[in-house]
Amino acid sequence: MRLGYFAMPMHPVARPWEETLDEDRNAVILADKLGFYDAFIGEHLTDRVENITNSMLFLATLIHSTQNIKLATGTTNLSYMHPTLVASNAAMFDHLSKGRFIFGISPGNLRSDAEALGQLDQDRGKMFAEAIDVILEIWNRDAPYDIDLPDNRFKVSTHQTSWLEMGIGHLGKPFQSPRPEIVGTVVAPFSQGVVLMGKRDFHPLSANFLQAKWAKTHWDKYVEGKNSVGAKANPADWRLARTVFVADDDATAQSYAGGSSKSPYRFYYNQMLSKFAKIGRLPLFKESRDQPDEEVTLDYVLDTLVIRGTVNSVVDQILALREQVGDFGELVYAGMDWVDPALGKRSMELMATKVMPLVNEAIGSSADRASHKPETTAA
8 A cells, every 4th residue: 555645735824825835845845755655735726724726836846855756736626727738737747757747637626716717607527527638639649739629618729820840839748658647536425527537547536534435435436437448447546535643642643633722633624624514515524424414523523534543553543444445555644734843744754654564564464364365165
């Protein structure tokens, strides 16, 4: 099981913007030093708490400050820009990073972003589907372009103005061939979008604020999509994000990861709970569809969605999670505001150097036992 990193990110409004940007950069740099496989960074235009406005621009500042970690948009919101711009910027980023790029995509779901862009009444899901089709066409074709897909608002042409021998009329292709890995963040249980991911060989990343039983439905839908095109789903392609805090003692773990009023985990889930309740998506936090709304309190959410404790406790909780949802390729560690930088960094260090080796040792031992089961014969 790989270890990844994901930050929306989320910081208290009163913190200076330049300070939180530095902190978010330092978290990714630390993740690189600790051997995390990838780092996904989210983006929003109009949220002072989730305050990175362009994940690709932010990640570009980390190309030369990191060595091995893959830098992933988490996500690029495809309704924000014309797909020609997204395709060209992503291709250049892939070259700048020498292939350390993962293209995370979504429609962009924050309504205030949509209003600021004049898209409040638009079907952003349809815009998303149309945009990714055009991006892939740009990467798959050679100049001159004349892309006019059926029922697609985005048209791309350089046919009239191309001067190919002078280099005019070309659009850039990615460094990775035929394209970077494409990852879609998934929130809704039983998401039909995951079926389409399976069909197109995009890879799902299940959100950390979704109950594990609902995250499991993402894998089932991904298998359905793969089967529909005669392909086999690989658990290595499924990322599962979880909210984790590891400490050297249990008292610190319980306090910092939710018990204290100053806990960044309490701040994070208070934000998430409030935002999702306002738009009618409280069921994401429920463990059953008929669970009363009044049971979905902040403490309930923290108790059911935050993996917290000492190393051995967190190892046990991750293995129990794997028993519940099945095999998956990457546990994506959700980054929080560093209320206490020492504790924030220590948790990441323990996660990378202690927890994951023990988790993988246990998975390996379990696989070995399964492969060496004695054959039984019928009586």
